[in-house]
Amino acid sequence: MTWTRIETLGESPDGLFEEALRGLAFDAADRLLAVGDTELLVLETSAGSRSRHPLEVLPTAVTTHGDSIWIAHPSGVVVLGLDGGPQDAWDDPVRLGRVTDLAVGDSGIYLADAASRRVQRYSLAGEFLNEIGDHHRKGGFHIPNGAIDLAMDGDGRIVVANPGMHRIERYRPDGEMVDRFGHFDGVDPAGFGGCCNPTNLAVMPGGTIVVTEKAGPRVKVYASDGTFQEIVAQAADFAPTAANMVVAVDSAGRIAVADPSRRTISLYRETKGTAP
Amino acid sequence: MIETHGAAEGVTRREVLRTAARGTAIAGLGGLSLFLGVKAHGTVAWEIDAERCINSRLGAVGVEICDACATDCVLPLSAIRAINHHDECGRCYVCPAYFQIRSAVGPDGLPSQKLCPRDAIRREAIGWIDPDDPANNFYEYVIDDELCNGCGRCVMACKEPAGLGSIRLEVRHDVCLDCNRCSISEACPETAYTRREVDA
Numbered sequence: 001m002t003w004t005r006i007e008t009l010g011e012s013p014d015g016l017f018e019e020a021l022r023g024l025a026f027d028a029a030d031r032l033l034a035v036g037d038t039e040l041l042v043l044e045t046s047a048g049s050r051s052r053h054p055l056e057v058l059p060t061a062v063t064t065h066g067d068s069i070w071i072a073h074p075s076g077v078v079v080l081g082l083d084g085g086p087q088d089a090w091d092d093p094v095r096l097g098r099v100t101d102l103a104v105g106d107s108g109i110y111l112a113d114a115a116s117r118r119v120q121r122y123s124l125a126g127e128f129l130n131e132i133g134d135h136h137r138k139g140g141f142h143i144p145n146g147a148i149d150l151a152m153d154g155d156g157r158i159v160v161a162n163p164g165m166h167r168i169e170r171y172r173p174d175g176e177m178v179d180r181f182g183h184f185d186g187v188d189p190a191g192f193g194g195c196c197n198p199t200n201l202a203v204m205p206g207g208t209i210v211v212t213e214k215a216g217p218r219v220k221v222y223a224s225d226g227t228f229q230e231i232v233a234q235a236a237d238f239a240p241t242a243a244n245m246v247v248a249v250d251s252a253g254r255i256a257v258a259d260p261s262r263r264t265i266s267l268y269r270e271t272k273g274t275a276p
Numbered sequence: 277m278i279e280t281h282g283a284a285e286g287v288t289r290r291e292v293l294r295t296a297a298r299g300t301a302i303a304g305l306g307g308l309s310l311f312l313g314v315k316a317h318g319t320v321a322w323e324i325d326a327e328r329c330i331n332s333r334l335g336a337v338g339v340e341i342c343d344a345c346a347t348d349c350v351l352p353l354s355a356i357r358a359i360n361h362h363d364e365c366g367r368c369y370v371c372p373a374y375f376q377i378r379s380a381v382g383p384d385g386l387p388s389q390k391l392c393p394r395d396a397i398r399r400e401a402i403g404w405i406d407p408d409d410p411a412n413n414f415y416e417y418v419i420d421d422e423l424c425n426g427c428g429r430c431v432m433a434c435k436e437p438a439g440l441g442s443i444r445l446e447v448r449h450d451v452c453l454d455c456n457r458c459s460i461s462e463a464c465p466e467t468a469y470t471r472r473e474v475d476a
Contacts, residue, residue, distance in 0.1 A: 137404060137412055144366030144440055164368060165411045184370050184411075186377040186387055194377060195368040195439055215372075215438035240337040243437035 003232040006254070006267040009043065015263025016041060023061035023101075024258050024265065026250040027069070027082065034258070034265060035059035035071055040084060045267065053084035061112075061246070065104035072102040072111060077126075090126040100147040101246075103158065107173040110158055112148035117141050119150060119160060121173060132158060132175045142196070145214070147244050149200040153224075159203055161211070163196035168209065168226070181226030189220060190228035202247045202255075210255055214243035219257055219268070232268050233257065321474045322458050324356070326444045328468035331428035332435055345445055346427040348463040355452035356426030356445050356460070358396075358419050364442035367402070367414035372438045373430035374399050374417055384410075391433055396423035419443070449474075 009032075010016035017036035025033045032043040040053040040062065057073035064070065068087055069080040076091025076099070097115025104110070108129055109122045117140025119132035133140050141148050142164025150160045157178055158171045167182035182198075185191020192198055198211035198220075207224030216235035222228055232255060238245065239261035246258045255268040326332040330342050345356035360373075370377065370386065374397050379389035390397070398418045406412040419430070426445055434443040461469040 137406055138414060142369075142414075144368055164366070166370070167411075183385060184387075185381050187380055191381070195366065195370055195372050241335060241437055 001230070001270050001272060003230070003255070003268045004271045005233065005237060006269055007045075008237075008264050008266045009045075010262075010264040016265065017263045021258050021260050021263040021265070022246070023059060023072070024246045024248040024256055025062045025064055026248050026256070027064040028251075030250040030252065030254075032248070032250075032256055032265070033062050033064070033069060035062045036263065040069070040071065040080070042084070043265075051084070053080070057089075060099055061101040063102055063104055070102060070104045070109070072099045074098050077102065077109065077111070092120075092122075092126075092128065095120055095128060098146075101149045103150055103152040105152045105156055107156055110150060110152070110173075112150050112160070114143060114147050117143055117148065119148065119158060119171075121175070130173075130175050132171050133160065133169075134175065135177070138164075144196045145199050145244055147199065149244075149246070151201055151203045153203040154205065154207060159201060159209065161198050161201050163192075163199050166192040166197060168198065168201065168211070168222075181222070189218075189231055199244050200246050202249045204249045204253055205251060210247050210249060212245040212247050212257060214245070216240065217242040217245060217259075219245075219247065219255065233266065237266055238262070319473055320471055321449055321454060322447055322452060322461065322469060323472045323474060324445050324447060325468045325470065328466045329428075329431075329445060329464075330466050330468075331431040332441065332444050333466070334436060334441070337435075337437070341428050341432045342465060343427045343429075344463040344465070345460055345469075346425040348460045349426075350453065350455065350459055351451065354426045354460075355448050357421055357424045357448050358426060358428070358430050358443050359446045360417055360419055361442045361444070362416065364440055365417065366440050366442070367416060368439075369411045369413070369415060371399070371415065371417055371434075373397065373434040373443055377433075391429055392424075393427065393429070394423045394425060396420045396425075397430060421448075 019037050021036040023035040034041045038055050042051045059071045061072040071078045075093040075096040079088040081087050096113050099111045100114045101112040111120045113120050118134050121129045141162045144164055153159055160169050162169050166184040167180050169180040170178040183191050186193040194215045197213040199214050200212045202210045209222045212219050217238040218234045219232035238259045242259045242261045248256045257266050330336050346354050349355055375387035376389035376391045377387050379387045382388040400416050401413040402416045403414050431443050435441050
């Protein structure tokens with residue numbers, strides 16, 4: 001099997017946002033949601049339609065759960081309906097300094113806080129529950145990139161990128177580590193290269209983990225047990241300076257990858273054939 | 277009257293010329309003293325602009341390393357050094373400025389080759405050290421001032437997005453001869469090496 005780029009959205013010189021593209025997700029209907037600048041962009045790729053929803057916060061990440069769109073900002077979340085209408089908002093500026101990603105499930109809201117270098121878990125009502133990553137003797141996740149990225153898998157586990165240790169770690173909601181995989185290797189693509197990779201990840205419905213790396217930018221997939229499968233995209237598809245490339249997957253297994261330098265989103269699908 | 281007048285006029289012209297020459301000399305000496313004074317007190321010196329230097333300039337990715345600072349200084353060991361600003365360093369387990377990160381991985385799980393051709397960077401685990409899991413430590417990278425020649429390789433490797441850009445080339449003013457016509461400045465392809473005011 002190999003991966004093919006379907007299209008790149010926003011390939012004009014201006015990109016999809018004026019200043020920054022920070023977050024990416026698919027909703028249950030496989031609409032592509034992107035946040036950047038101070039707005040939410042909803043793209044229905046099949047219909048080719050786009051709608052923009054202004055936000056009163058600086059959005060850093062987006063996800064969906066139930067009939068809501070959850071958007072993180074540096075110290076909290078805002079919740080919108082699927083039509084973009086406001087539903088709820090709360091923040092915790094004492095505990096949260098720089099939220100860079102979020103995941104939401106029935107077990108709670110998981111906010112990746114780069115300031116504390118830990119994941120902060122809250123109830124869906126916004127009550128603080130526990131931390132994830134506080135057991136690390138480094139004080140938290142090692143994130144020279146300045147961002148923590150996470151996802152929730154089909155079993156409700158929290159999958160976190162720990163780039164400074166070249167690992168992916170899986171946790172139970174209460175913060176206990178389940179397992180981990182990954183190692184440094186600057187030659188073999190099965191390993192994670194550079195100083196600090198992978199930077200971002202997403203989990204497919206079947207448990208396959210998609211990761212992105214920086215310097216040089218590339219996208220790879222790993223089986224749920226951590227076995228390297230293949231490279232989805234390499235440096236030629238992205239700006240050489242691209243880093244912290246957020247990634248999302250839809251129900252059909254398509255992969256969307258953001259290029260923050262160009263403020264574009266590339267879509268990939270798996271096709272039959274042999275990788276070059 | 278004519279003689280007297282002529283003699284008086286001649287003396288006056290000579291005096292005027294002498295005074296003018298004296299004034300010019302004093303002014304020249306004053307300017308020279310001022311220049312030497314400023315130079316001696318170090319308020320104007322050769323400096324590298326990190327935002328112009330191609331080794332450290334953001335966005336200059338995939339370009340050739342410039343080693344003019346190492347090769348063009350008149351001193352046997354260049355007056356330029358790579359300086360790691362530790363407050364900006366990520367203290368990474370695998371530092372791309374220390375390791376040749378594309379080299380084969382050795383039995384210890386680390387790249388088998390170092391980047392610095394003069395082995396001028398020292399790597400040391402710091403803090404509460406985990407002896408069983410080396411990736412679980414922070415590392416300090418110290419550049420040896422006596423070995424570094426300012427070639428810029430580590431600077432380029434540390435630059436974003438590969439690193440955090442904590443290593444930059446800087447002039448060691450206690451070593452620099454402060455030449456009026458600096459050969460590095462003349463060789464610098466980015467006009468990043470210029471004489472600028474610095475803190476005394």
